[in-house]
Amino acid sequence: MDTQDVETTAGPDLRHYFSVVRSYWRGILAILLAAVLLAFVWTLTQPKIYQASSSGLVTTGGADNVGLASAGDSLAKSKATSYSSIAGTRPVAVAVKEDLGLDTGENQLLNDVTVQVPSDTAEIRISAQSTDPAQAQEIANA
Known part of the structure; x- marks a missing residue:
């Protein structure tokens, strides 16, 4: 070659x-x-999008001993998970829309809101997005 x-x-x-x-x-x-x-x-x-967050803590009644306190903590964590799945439903979106007098539809409201439960906690975190910062705060709190 x-x-x-x-x-x-x-x-x-x-x-x-x-x-x-x-x-x-x-x-x-x-x-x-x-x-x-x-x-x-x-x-x-592009329109400016504002995000507001709100959080809540699910608790159960006070317990006198460690065993009941542990069971109550497990119950609170379980309830937080259940509440988070309920918070992302259409009936809740309809109630928020009526309470705040919003013009947006329920589907848009469901798209603008996210609900999270951090792993192994009884905390619920709700975030809402809107082009109006005050409206985002109202939706997150509602």
């Missing part, structure tokens, strides 16, 4: 790419500036 054959089948090298960039630098720069400008305009036209 001849060394000249190996060199011709190797393909373009780095100098070839630099020559292409040097030849078309105006077009490359124009496309880059157009993309940056479009991203800037798109960012400015």
